[in-house]
Amino acid sequence: MTEHIVSAYTDELEALSADILRMGGLAEAMTGDACEATVKSDDTLATMVVARDADVDALEADIERRIIEIIARRQPLARDLREVLSALKIANELERVGDLAKNIAKRAGVLEGFARRDVLKGIDRMGRAVTAQLSGVLDAFRNRDPARATKFWISDEDVDQLYNSYFREVLTYMIEDPRTIGDCAHILFMAKNLERIGDHATNIAEMIYFSVTGDYLSADDRPKADELPSPMDEGTPL
Amino acid sequence: MTEHIVSAYTDELEALSADILRMGGLAEAMTGDACEATVKSDDTLATMVVARDADVDALEADIERRIIEIIARRQPLARDLREVLSALKIANELERVGDLAKNIAKRAGVLEGFARRDVLKGIDRMGRAVTAQLSGVLDAFRNRDPARATKFWISDEDVDQLYNSYFREVLTYMIEDPRTIGDCAHILFMAKNLERIGDHATNIAEMIYFSVTGDYLSADDRPKADELPSPMDEGTPL
Numbered sequence: 001m002t003e004h005i006v007s008a009y010t011d012e013l014e015a016l017s018a019d020i021l022r023m024g025g026l027a028e029a030m031t032g033d034a035c036e037a038t039v040k041s042d043d044t045l046a047t048m049v050v051a052r053d054a055d056v057d058a059l060e061a062d063i064e065r066r067i068i069e070i071i072a073r074r075q076p077l078a079r080d081l082r083e084v085l086s087a088l089k090i091a092n093e094l095e096r097v098g099d100l101a102k103n104i105a106k107r108a109g110v111l112e113g114f115a116r117r118d119v120l121k122g123i124d125r126m127g128r129a130v131t132a133q134l135s136g137v138l139d140a141f142r143n144r145d146p147a148r149a150t151k152f153w154i155s156d157e158d159v160d161q162l163y164n165s166y167f168r169e170v171l172t173y174m175i176e177d178p179r180t181i182g183d184c185a186h187i188l189f190m191a192k193n194l195e196r197i198g199d200h201a202t203n204i205a206e207m208i209y210f211s212v213t214g215d216y217l218s219a220d221d222r223p224k225a226d227e228l229p230s231p232m233d234e235g236t237p238l
Numbered sequence: 239m240t241e242h243i244v245s246a247y248t249d250e251l252e253a254l255s256a257d258i259l260r261m262g263g264l265a266e267a268m269t270g271d272a273c274e275a276t277v278k279s280d281d282t283l284a285t286m287v288v289a290r291d292a293d294v295d296a297l298e299a300d301i302e303r304r305i306i307e308i309i310a311r312r313q314p315l316a317r318d319l320r321e322v323l324s325a326l327k328i329a330n331e332l333e334r335v336g337d338l339a340k341n342i343a344k345r346a347g348v349l350e351g352f353a354r355r356d357v358l359k360g361i362d363r364m365g366r367a368v369t370a371q372l373s374g375v376l377d378a379f380r381n382r383d384p385a386r387a388t389k390f391w392i393s394d395e396d397v398d399q400l401y402n403s404y405f406r407e408v409l410t411y412m413i414e415d416p417r418t419i420g421d422c423a424h425i426l427f428m429a430k431n432l433e434r435i436g437d438h439a440t441n442i443a444e445m446i447y448f449s450v451t452g453d454y455l456s457a458d459d460r461p462k463a464d465e466l467p468s469p470m471d472e473g474t475p476l
Contacts, residue, residue, distance in 0.1 A: 061454075068319060068320070068323060071309060071319060071323075072315050072316075072319055075313045077310050078310075081306060081309060081310055082306070085306060085309075085326070088323070088326075089330070092327070092330075167423075171419055171420055171423060174412065174416070174419050174423075175416050175419050178412070178413050178416050181409055181412050181413050181419070182409055185405075185409060185412075185423075185426060188423060188426070188427075189426075189430065192427065192430075216299075
């Protein structure tokens with residue numbers, strides 16, 4: 001009987017992990033699709049991304065409900081408790097990724113009439129970097145692999161650098177042609193959203209590391225290029 | 239002896255609440271001070287805001303550690319468990335508020351040479367609205383008052399509207415004088431950060447409501463003006 005209970009508990013934890021991976025897969029796909037919809041001006045795809053956010057939200061609510069139940073009924077301790085609480089926080093991060101991807105997709109619709117498609121190459125570049133980061137972090141989660149989590153935690157710096165250089169690039173388009181300022185402001189926010197998705201992936205990497213090892217990845221270990229994205233006062237070298 | 243244990247538990251929960259309020263007070267002050275540092279170009283104040291973020295982070299880490307301990311040792315159920323898990327999430331939201339305020343303060347430094355001080359009035363306006371929202375939500379938390387939480391949950395709409403109109407206003411400055419584009423892009427991000435602080439206050443209001451009532455505030459109850467901040471294609475009425 002005890003064995004039966006323990007096995008049911010293991011099943012619950014595995015189902016929880018599986019659903020977090022499903023949420024992560026959805027959020028990753030939404031991010032990639034939102035960028036593709038932007039670059040290809042694909043309104044149908046953008047609409048699909050927006051619609052899919054409800055699925056991510058529903059998954060989060062369901063995961064949260066189950067975690068509260070697990071804590072109440074199973075009263076996990078030590079690593080099990082860390083794992084369950086990390087799952088709660090990871091689901092929360094993924095929900096935010098979904099929100100940001102949805103916001104990018106909505107802005108894609110606004111940009112449909114935007115003629116300077118070349119300006120959007122940076123969205124494609126950042127989108128690829130960020131989805132790769134999300135994908136790596138989700139792998140680390142599936143394998144409970146702190147080394148892999150650390151690797152993709154560090155790679156956030158690359159995303160931050162892409163963001164900083166793209167930010168400056170978009171500003172030059174705005175200065176060259178003030179008629180693009182409205183559209184380019186949207187592009188700046190899209191880029192910022194991608195950079196924030198990278199931050200969420202980084203947060204997830206920290207949670208995996210903590211959940212498995214019980215230690216914290218220290219923010220001091222990694223140069224944080226995005227703390228003040230693109231200082232634009234001309235005197236400051238970037 | 240049982241009474242002694244129960245009373246120690248109550249003390250733990252009260253200390254937790256007190257520290258969340260302290261974190262909230264810090265985050266609220268940082269938000270207000272970051273805006274004041276921006277408007278008055280006060281570098282000393284901006285530096286203080288940036289330094290204070292470490293206190294907020296340390297408080298969050300401490301609160302999180304204690305919550306994990308409380309769950310492990312006390313194994314709370316039903317409303318107690320909801321309360322403790324809400325505390326975990328509220329501390330997380332407040333940590334993000336601190337980050338956003340720090341980011342505003344850093345940008346304030348970048349804007350020091352910016353001549354068009356009149357453009358910054360909107361930061362003052364938004365800053366006041368957002369700190370009032372934070373303050374109201376923290377009151378609701380202290381009194382475990384779902385009605386008050388709902389009130390400030392609804393008021394996020396006002397912040398979103400302030401943001402939308404300020405966004406358009408800043409764009410007009412950029413168009414009028416392209417030399418301000420770099421600085422104005424920072425101002426757009428500062429405004430967006432304030433709007434996001436409002437979103438975090440709203441999230442906290444939802445958590446208080448859930449913690450006390452066990453029910454969710456439905457997103458359908460509130461028109462969400464910020465989902466696509468300021469559609470700028472000229473054909474769309476704002």
